[in-house]
Amino acid sequence: MYRAVYFICWYCVSHGIFFVTSYENLALNKAAYYVPSDDLRKDAKVVVDGLKLYNDGQCLSSLRFRRLMIDLGEILSIHHITTYFENVGNFGFFGIEVSNGSYNSGYECGLRYLRSGHTEYYTPCNFHARYVSIFWSFSDTIEICEAEIYGCHTPGRYGENCSIPCPQNCQEGRCDIVEGTCLGCIYGYEWPRCGKECGNGTFGRECREICGKCMGNNTCHHINGTCMEGCIPGLSGILCDQECGNNTFGQGCTGVCGHCSENEQCHRINGSCLNGCDPGFRRLKCDQECGNNTFGKGCTGVCGHCSENEQCHHINGSCLNGCDPGFRGLKCDQGCISGSFGKNCTEMCGSNCLSCNAVSGVCDFGCNPGWEGDFCEKECDNSTFGQNCTGVCGNCLEKEPCHHINGSCLNGCDPGFNGLMCDQGCMDRSFGKNCIERCGSNCISCNAITGVCEIGCSPGWEGTFCEQKCPEKTYGESCGNCTNKEQCHHVNGNCPFGCDTGVYGIKCDQECSHGRYGINCGQTCPSNCKGCNRFSGVCEFGCQSGWRGTLCEDIGMYHNLN
Structure with missing residues (x-):
């Protein structure tokens, strides 16, 4: 294949050395177009055919267009561009642009002023590009005859004869066509030669990126910035550039926040809750439920009387397994209402209780009349009745117990007594059972x-x-009641040997006065009597309160004979 080679020669005076460097004409026989005023693309291959005027080349007139476009077919390393014009007037200029993606954007190699009589123009254009666009502005019509684009035909080469490979880590394998410096480095290497990995906490393209907060002296992977030893506490992500969120904290954001107030994110490093805890939790991280019989916000609520001193619910204070005896309610903070007792106050006090102990059910406040025992479950006995069984039964028939509540004698009274409670002696010349019989x-x-x-x-x-x-x-x-039934004096009725029991006087015809009895009424009735029989001293009119017996000698036993 025919290839045009351009020779650049210069003499280095200081060193006395002569260099010859050669670059290939990359534009030779490549696609070239121009767009006239009718906007229809026209072929312009005459400007890339390698034939100049002096070797039978042809030119294109600029009358109908102002821009020439050349497609190199791929991105190549360009050194300079030489253009050839004919019929250059007194005023005008042209410019050259190169790009990789289209004809209309890219880099500008520069503007050149045209001089009358000058046909060949050298324009340095040290770029990598696929498309070359030449545009101009002339006062007169001129002709463009040839465009030669010199550089390396093989990508990734530079230097003399394009024989030197670009440094290994150049971006896209491209380097400066003369110096060999990389036009950019692949990720992770430092410019200009891209031979050194990023350091000092940098990474990425040309080491412009800053490493995240990595463990191990903040060193990350020189290419992608990943923290190979992980992140410092409180950060996550491949680059350790994301603060812990979603209720996480600590090394690798693997710690889970506690119950911070209103689901607030905890401190990303140490997990502490900055504004306190949700109800039911405590400590710096709010990771411990309330204990020690507390609950609620700040664990300031005090549990009620939960069953067997069990901890209440740490948030709302409810007792999960019920209440201790004597208490009720969701929190077991309410005492039993009157008439109930026991666990959760579900048991009822005895029906004969005035009011029972809320814990044990014992009738602490006493029983209804007629009942006794810890739970008021037993009727009064031992001839007692009434409130606290303190009442003493009267003279019920055949010593039968009286009614345990009101003391009444259900089957009547012993002879000599009457009344509902058989506590009254017979009166008005009555006698016998319930005093229903009459004296002769x-x-x-x-x-x-x-x-x-x-x-x-x-x-x-x-x-x-x-x-x-x-x-x-x-x-x-x-006769009066003379002693031993002796005959009284046959004239005056006197009793010569004294009186029988219950009477006194000369004729022994006066009954003993109240409080006296016996022979000649010489004895005093017992002290606990309300009044005694004048013959026998029996307390037939009843006993003082708290005494009973025929002589009112027994505590709690009495007769009332009226």
């Missing part, structure tokens, strides 16, 4: 139990119940 009509007064006329009979009558008329030849008042 001739009886002065009868025994409340037996009905015997112990005081005597009305005049003209005799017998146990004064039911017999006096025998013949007797009349008048009877």
Whole structure:
């Protein structure tokens, strides 16, 4: 293949050395076009055919166009461009642009003024390019005859005869066609020769990028900037240039933030929550639930009485397994209402309780009348009744227990007593069971139990119940109650040897005054009596409160005989 070679010669005076460097005409027989005023691309191969005027070359007139375009077919290293014009006038200039992607953008190699009579123009253009565009402005019409683009036909070469390979790490394998310096380095190497890896915390194209916050003296991979030993705490990403987010922190952002307030991101390095914790959590990182019977914001809430002193829910304070006996509510912070007790206050106090202990159910405040026991589950016994079983039963029939609540005798009273509670002695000449029997009509007064006329009979009558008329030849008042039933004085009725029990006086015909009884009424009734029988001293009118017995000698036992 025919190739034109351009020789550049210069003499280095200082060294006395003569150099000859050769570059190939890259434009030879390549595609060339111009666009006339009708905007239809026209072939311009005559300007790249290698034939100048002096060797039968042809030229193109500039009358109808102002720009010539040449396509080298690939990106090549250009050294300079030589253009040949004909019929150059007194004024005008031309310029050269090169590019890699289109005809209309790229680099400008420079503007040249045209001089009359001068046909050959040398323009330095040290670029790598595929497209070359030559444009001009003339006062007159001139002709462009040839365009020669000199450089290296083989990519990635420079120097004499384009024989030297560009440095290994040049960007796209391209270097300065003369000096061999890289026009740019591949990622990770320093300009100009691209032989040295990036250092000092840099990476990437021409080492312009700054490494992220890498571990190990902040050194990253010289090409892609990755931190080979990982990131310092608080950063992540291949380049360690991203702060930890999404509730992560620490080395490699592998730590998970605790429960920071309102889901706030924790400190990217140490994981601390800058504005406190969500309710239910504590410590610097808010990674520990409330304990020690606390809950809520700042763990300032105090748990209620959870079952078996169990920790309540760390956030809302609820007791997960119920309450201790005596408490209720979601937080077990409310005492049982009246009438309930036990775990979660689900048990009911005994029906006979005035009010029970909220924990144990024991009737601390006493029982309803008629009941006793820790839970008021037992009726009063031992002849007691009423509130706290402090009432004492009266003289119920055959010592039968009275009603445990009101003290009434369900089956009536023993002889000599009456009333609902059998606590009243017979009165108004009555006697017997419930005092329903009447003393004999001739009886002065009868025994409340037996009905015997112990005081005597009305005049003209005799017998146990004064039911017999006096025998013949007797009349008048009877003798008094002389001792041992002795006959009284036959004239005045005096009792010569004293009186029988229950009476006193000359005739032994005066009953003992209240509080006295016995022979000649010489004895005093028992101190706890309300009044005693004048014959026997029995407390037939009842006992003082808290005493009972025939003589009111027993505590809690009494008769009331009226």
